[in-house]
Amino acid sequence: MEKTPQTMPRQSWTFSNETNAEIRRAAATGIYDIRGGGAKRRVPHFDDLLFLGASMSRYPLEGYRERCETSVTLGTRFAKKPIELKIPITIAGMSFGSLSANAKEALGRGATMAGTSTTTGDGGMTEEERGHSEKLVYQYLPSRYGMNPDDIRRADAIEVVVGQGAKPGGGGMLLGQKITQRVADMRSLPVGIDQRSACRHPDWTGPDDLEIKILELREITGWEKPIYVKIGGARPYYDTALAVKAGADVVVLDGMQGGTAATQDVFIEHVGQPTLACIRPAVQALQDLGMHREVQLVVSGGIRTGADVAKALALGADAVSIGTAALIALGDNDPKWESEYQKLGTTTGAYDDWHEGRDPAGITTQDPELMKRLDPEMAGRRLRNYLNVLTLECQTLARACGHNHVHNLEPEDLCALTMEAAAMAQVPLAGTNWYPGKPGF
Amino acid sequence: MCGIVGLFLKGDDLRPRLGELLSDMLITMTDRGPDSAGIAIYGDAASDGVKITVQSDDPAAAFEGLDAALSEKIGAPVTVKVVDTHAVVSVPESAKDAAVVALEERGLRIMGAGVAMEIYKEVGLPKDVSERFNLRAMGGSHGIGHTRMATESAVTTMGAHPFSTADDQCLVHNGSLSNHNQMRRKLAKKGVFTRSENDTEVGAAYISSRMADGASLREALEGTLEDLDGFFTFVTGTKNGFGVVRDPIACKPAVMAETDDYVAFASEYRAFADLPGIEKARVWEPEPATVYFWER
Amino acid sequence: MSQTPLREVNTTLQAAAKAHSNEPHVIVNARGSHAMAVGLDGPLHVTVKGSTGYYCAGMNKEATVTVEGSAGPGVAENMMSGVVTIEGDASQYAGATGHGGLLNIKGNASSRCGISMKGIDIVVHGNIGHMSAFMAQKGNLVVLGDAGDALGDSLYEARLFVRGTVKSLGADCIEKEMRPEHIDLLRDLLERAGADAKPEEFKRYGSARKLYNFNIDHAGEY
Numbered sequence: 001m002e003k004t005p006q007t008m009p010r011q012s013w014t015f016s017n018e019t020n021a022e023i024r025r026a027a028a029t030g031i032y033d034i035r036g037g038g039a040k041r042r043v044p045h046f047d048d049l050l051f052l053g054a055s056m057s058r059y060p061l062e063g064y065r066e067r068c069e070t071s072v073t074l075g076t077r078f079a080k081k082p083i084e085l086k087i088p089i090t091i092a093g094m095s096f097g098s099l100s101a102n103a104k105e106a107l108g109r110g111a112t113m114a115g116t117s118t119t120t121g122d123g124g125m126t127e128e129e130r131g132h133s134e135k136l137v138y139q140y141l142p143s144r145y146g147m148n149p150d151d152i153r154r155a156d157a158i159e160v161v162v163g164q165g166a167k168p169g170g171g172g173m174l175l176g177q178k179i180t181q182r183v184a185d186m187r188s189l190p191v192g193i194d195q196r197s198a199c200r201h202p203d204w205t206g207p208d209d210l211e212i213k214i215l216e217l218r219e220i221t222g223w224e225k226p227i228y229v230k231i232g233g234a235r236p237y238y239d240t241a242l243a244v245k246a247g248a249d250v251v252v253l254d255g256m257q258g259g260t261a262a263t264q265d266v267f268i269e270h271v272g273q274p275t276l277a278c279i280r281p282a283v284q285a286l287q288d289l290g291m292h293r294e295v296q297l298v299v300s301g302g303i304r305t306g307a308d309v310a311k312a313l314a315l316g317a318d319a320v321s322i323g324t325a326a327l328i329a330l331g332d333n334d335p336k337w338e339s340e341y342q343k344l345g346t347t348t349g350a351y352d353d354w355h356e357g358r359d360p361a362g363i364t365t366q367d368p369e370l371m372k373r374l375d376p377e378m379a380g381r382r383l384r385n386y387l388n389v390l391t392l393e394c395q396t397l398a399r400a401c402g403h404n405h406v407h408n409l410e411p412e413d414l415c416a417l418t419m420e421a422a423a424m425a426q427v428p429l430a431g432t433n434w435y436p437g438k439p440g441f
Numbered sequence: 442m443c444g445i446v447g448l449f450l451k452g453d454d455l456r457p458r459l460g461e462l463l464s465d466m467l468i469t470m471t472d473r474g475p476d477s478a479g480i481a482i483y484g485d486a487a488s489d490g491v492k493i494t495v496q497s498d499d500p501a502a503a504f505e506g507l508d509a510a511l512s513e514k515i516g517a518p519v520t521v522k523v524v525d526t527h528a529v530v531s532v533p534e535s536a537k538d539a540a541v542v543a544l545e546e547r548g549l550r551i552m553g554a555g556v557a558m559e560i561y562k563e564v565g566l567p568k569d570v571s572e573r574f575n576l577r578a579m580g581g582s583h584g585i586g587h588t589r590m591a592t593e594s595a596v597t598t599m600g601a602h603p604f605s606t607a608d609d610q611c612l613v614h615n616g617s618l619s620n621h622n623q624m625r626r627k628l629a630k631k632g633v634f635t636r637s638e639n640d641t642e643v644g645a646a647y648i649s650s651r652m653a654d655g656a657s658l659r660e661a662l663e664g665t666l667e668d669l670d671g672f673f674t675f676v677t678g679t680k681n682g683f684g685v686v687r688d689p690i691a692c693k694p695a696v697m698a699e700t701d702d703y704v705a706f707a708s709e710y711r712a713f714a715d716l717p718g719i720e721k722a723r724v725w726e727p728e729p730a731t732v733y734f735w736e737r
Numbered sequence: 738m739s740q741t742p743l744r745e746v747n748t749t750l751q752a753a754a755k756a757h758s759n760e761p762h763v764i765v766n767a768r769g770s771h772a773m774a775v776g777l778d779g780p781l782h783v784t785v786k787g788s789t790g791y792y793c794a795g796m797n798k799e800a801t802v803t804v805e806g807s808a809g810p811g812v813a814e815n816m817m818s819g820v821v822t823i824e825g826d827a828s829q830y831a832g833a834t835g836h837g838g839l840l841n842i843k844g845n846a847s848s849r850c851g852i853s854m855k856g857i858d859i860v861v862h863g864n865i866g867h868m869s870a871f872m873a874q875k876g877n878l879v880v881l882g883d884a885g886d887a888l889g890d891s892l893y894e895a896r897l898f899v900r901g902t903v904k905s906l907g908a909d910c911i912e913k914e915m916r917p918e919h920i921d922l923l924r925d926l927l928e929r930a931g932a933d934a935k936p937e938e939f940k941r942y943g944s945a946r947k948l949y950n951f952n953i954d955h956a957g958e959y
Contacts, residue, residue: 203811206442206616220795694828
C-alpha cells in the first residue's frame with residue numbers, strides 16, 4: 001500500500017513564528033518589549049530611487065579634475081555664527097549614558113577629522129565629547145539632564161528636540177542597568193534606577209510657546225548660535241512650517257527608521273512616516289514660506305550610503321544626519337563579537353538590547369570592562385573613513401548628474417522603481433513622466 | 442496655536458473704549474499668532490433686528506447695491522454698513538434666515554450673526570487687521586480677539602478665529618484638538634455642519650449644538666471637558682456673557698484680571714499692561730477643567 | 738522696557754554680571770516682557786519693576802533678581818545658583834528644571850511649580866497649582882499654603898514640604914515622616930526666604946520609589 005499523501009506543515013503568515021514568540025514573551029513577562037535602534041520592518045526607502053545621470057541632454061563632470069563642492073552652512077537665518085561644515089553629513093544626537101564615554105569621544109574625533117559636527121544627547125555634555133568635537137551641537141531636551149548655561153555657551157549650536165523618528169510623541173527611557181555613578185551624577189538622579197523622561201518639554205508646549213523659548217535661548221547666547229528644531233517624521237508639512245514660524249534656523253527631520261537608545265518596540269515599528277515620505281512635504285512647507293535654503297533642512301533616519309545622502313539632497317535636504325550608521329562604523333554589531341551575541345541570545349546585525357548595557361562592542365554600555373573594548377582613536381578613524389566614503393559617493397553621483405555642488409542635485413535627477421516610492425518622493429516612476437498624485441493626468 | 446484676548450465690561454464707563462483696549466491687547470499677541478487675526482465685538486443691540494456680518498474678497502463689487510438687492514429679494518428693509526472687506530447687514534429678525542440664504546447665494550461668506558455681535562477677521566498681522574477694520578473706534582460691552590499661528594488647517598479668512606456657529610455666540614481657542622474629525626462627523630449626523638477644516642470651529646459647533654439642545658452655556662462648556670480631546674483654552678462670548686474653560690492638562694497659557702470695571706482674559710500678561718487700573722487688579726490663572734463665566 | 742530693546746537690557750546685565758560688578762540694576766516698565774535678565778553669570782542685583790513675561794531670570798547663576806510684580810511662565814527656569822524673588826504671583830513652570838539657588842515666591846505659584854527640578858530650593862508663601870513637582874529629581878519645594886492636584890507625580894528624590902492641604906498626591910508620591918534633619922533643613926529655608934512659619938507645621942512628601950525599577954504590579958501607574 002502506498003502512503004496517503006500528507007499536507008505540508010504550513011506556517012501561518014499572520015501568526016508567524018516571530019509573532020508567536022512575541023506573544024509568548026509578553027505572556028511570560030507582562031511588559032512590552034523595549035529595545036534600541038530604529039524600525040526593522042521594510043518600508044519604501046532611498047533604495048527605491050535611482051539617479052538618471054547625464055549623457056546627451058546634460059553633461060557629466062570629470063571625476064578627479066572638475067570640482068564638486070560638498071560644503072554646507074547651517075544656521076544662516078538669525079545666528080551671528082552659523083555652522084560651516086565641509087560635508088553635508090552630521091552626526092546625530094546620541095546621549096552619554098546610552099553610549100559610553102569612549103564612544104562619544106570616538107564620534108567627536110571622527111566627525112572633527114571629516115569636517116563636520118557631532119551632537120550631544122539626553123544626558124548632558126561630557127568633556128570627552130566637547131574636547132574632541134570641533135563643532136558640537138547641544139541638544140535641548142524635555143528631561144534637561146545636565147542642562148546648564150555654561151555648556152549652552154560653549155556649544156556651537158543648540159538643537160531643541162521636539163521629537164525623534166523612532167518615537168514621535170514619546171519620551172526618553174534609560175533603564176537602571178546603565179545608570180552608573182557618573183551617569184547618575186550628570187542627570188541628578190540616584191544610581192541604578194529606571195529613567196522615565198517626559199515627552200513634552202517641562203516649560204513650554206506648542207509652537208507659540210516655543211517661539212518665546214527660542215528667544216530666551218538666543219538672549220542667553222547673545223544671538224550667536226544657530227537654533228535647530230528637531231522633529232520626528234509625523235506630520236512633516238505642518239511640523240516644519242511651525243518650526244519655521246517659531247523661529248528655527250535649522251529644521252532637523254528624523255524619519256521612522258531613525259534610531260533610539262531604548263523605547264517600546266511597538267512605538268519604533270508603528271509610529272511615524274518613512275524618511276523617504278517626509279522630505280518632500282517638509283521641503284514644500286519651506287518653499288511655501290519662502291524659506292527653502294534660508295532655513296536649512298537636515299534629514300535623518302536610515303542614511304547608510306553616499307547614494308542615500310545624494311538622494312536626500314536631491315529631494316531638497318541641505319544635509320543629512322547619521323546615528324545608527326555611525327555606530328556601525330565604530331564597531332556596533334560587528335561579526336567579530338558573534339560568539340558573545342550568541343550568548344545574549346541574538347546574532348550579529350540583530351543585537352538591539354542597547355538599554356541593557358551589555359554591548360559586546362563596548363559602545364552602548366557603561367560597563368567599564370566592555371567600554372575598554374572600544375579604542376576611541378581607532379574608532380574615530382573608522383568613522384572618519386566612513387564619512388569620507390559617503391562624501392565621495394555623494395560627489396560621484398552629483399558629478400554624474402552634471403553638478404558642481406552636491407546642493408544642485410534636484411528631484412528631476414531621480415526616477416522611482418516602485419509606485420510607492422514614486423508617490424512618496426514625488427519623482428516619476430522609471431520610464432514614465434508620471435507619479436501618483438501628479439496633477440494634469 | 443495662538444494668542445487670545447478678551448474683555449468683558451461690568452459697567453458703561455469704558456464702553457466707548459472697548460475697541461481701543463482690545464486692539465492694543467490683540468496687537469501685543471502678534472508673536473503668538475502672526476497668520477491671521479480676528480475680533481468679535483458685542484456692541485449696542487440692533488434696534489432694527491439682527492446683524493449679519495459678511496465678508497468678500499472683492500468688497501467693492503460685492504457690497505455695491507447690496508442693500509437694495511437684498512431688500513427686494515427678502516421683502517424686508519435692509520441696511521448695510523461696509524467695513525473694509527466686511528459688511529454688517531441688518532435685517533428684521535423674521536427675515537434673518539432668508540437673508541442668510543440670499544447672502545450666501547451671492548457668494549458672500551457669513552462670519553456670524555446676532556443682535557449684538559459683529560465679527561471681523563482677516564489674514565495678516567494683527568496690527569494690519571486692526572487698522573483695516575478701524576477696530577479702535579468700536580465701542581461695546583464685551584469682545585474677544587484672537588491671533589492665529591495655523592497648525593493644520595489653511596491660513597484663510599474662514600480659518601481665522603473667532604468662529605460663530607449660532608446667533609451671538611463665538612469661540613476662540615488656543616491649543617489643538619485631537620478628536621475634531623470624529624466630532625465633526627458626529628455633529629454632521631445631527632445636521633450641524635461646519636464651514637472650515639478648523640478644529641476650533643468644531644468646538645464652536647459642539648457648544649452651539651449642545652445649547653440648541655437646551656443646555657446652558659455653562660453646561661455646554663462643561664461638556665467640552667468630557668467630549669473634546671486634546672489641548673484647549675477656550676474663550677467664548679454670548680450676547681450677555683463671557684466664559685472661559687481650559688482642558689484638564691491646562692498647559693496652554695491663560696491669565697485673567699478682574700477689577701470693579703472689567704474682567705479680562707489673555708494668553709500672556711503682556712496683553713494687560715495698558716489696561717486701566719491693572720496694577721490694582723486681581724490677576725490669576727484659570728484652573729484646569731473649571732468653567733468660568735460672567736454674565737451681565 | 739518700553740524704551741530699551743530687550744537685547745540691550747540683557748547685554749548690559751550680562752556684561753555687568755560677568756564683570757562681578759555687583760552693582761544694583763533696575764528694569765522699569767517691565768510690561769510683561771519675555772526673557773528679561775536671563776543667562777546672568779555672576780553676582781549682580783537686578784530689580785524688575787512690574788510684571789514679567791516668560792522665563793525671567795532663566796538659567797541664572799549667582800545673581801540676585803527681584804521681581805516687584807508677578808512673574809510669567811517659567812521664571813528662573815533651570816536656575817543654577819543665586820536668589821530669585823517674586824513679590825507677587827508666579828505663573829506655571831516656576832523654577833522648572835532648576836539645579837540650584839533659591840526661588841522665593843511671595844505670592845502663589847500656579848501649575849507645574851518645580852517641574853523636573855534638579856536641586857533648586859523653592860519657597861512659595863502662598864498656594865501652588867496642579868502637577869507641581871512633576872518628575873522632580875532633587876532639591877526642596879516648600880509651600881506655606883495649599884497644593885493642587887497630583888502633587889509630586891512620578892517624583893524622584895526631591896523633598897516636598899506643605900503646610901496647608903494637598904488636593905491630591907500624584908503617582909508614587911507619599912507622605913513621609915518629618916525627622917529632625919528635615920526640621921533643621923526647613924527652618925533654614927524658611928529663614929532664608931523670610932517666611933513666617935514654623936517647620937513643625939509642615940508635612941513632608943516624597944517618593945515611594947515604587948516606579949524606580951519596572952514592576953508589573955505597578956504598570957497601571959505608568
